[in-house]
Amino acid sequence: MQNPLQISFHGIDHSTAIEARIREKAAKLEQIFDRITSCRVVIEPHHRNTCGLHRKGEPFLIRIDLTVPGSELVVKRPPKDIHVNEDILVALREAFDNIERQLKDYVTRLRER
Numbered sequence: 001m002q003n004p005l006q007i008s009f010h011g012i013d014h015s016t017a018i019e020a021r022i023r024e025k026a027a028k029l030e031q032i033f034d035r036i037t038s039c040r041v042v043i044e045p046h047h048r049n050t051c052g053l054h055r056k057g058e059p060f061l062i063r064i065d066l067t068v069p070g071s072e073l074v075v076k077r078p079p080k081d082i083h084v085n086e087d088i089l090v091a092l093r094e095a096f097d098n099i100e101r102q103l104k105d106y107v108t109r110l111r112e113r
Helices: 016-032 088-112
Strands: 006-009 038-045 060-068 071-075
Touching: 006 016, 016 038, 016 088, 038 088, 060 088, 071 088
Parallel strands: 006 038
Antiparallel strands: 038 060, 060 071
């Protein structure tokens, strides 16, 4: 990656375990495509919480911005079912699975040119 991985925790406490998991998943993306320019991951509670503190049982939003030559791939979707992303590890897995699919599609389109 040309620029270092950026990880931001908004509205929740920083977790070294979660950061390590994000770094592992970002490294896997680099194995798929080694010309990634930058990657930014933002973790925050779903906005239905108005006090700014994450409470147990509330879903997480994970946003991933992945910059590749000529394009930017983004994952940011609020959960359709509010109970789906209550576990931060599940939310991370789903977000990285989604960005991985987008990256593989990008690589396929790039090779077809």
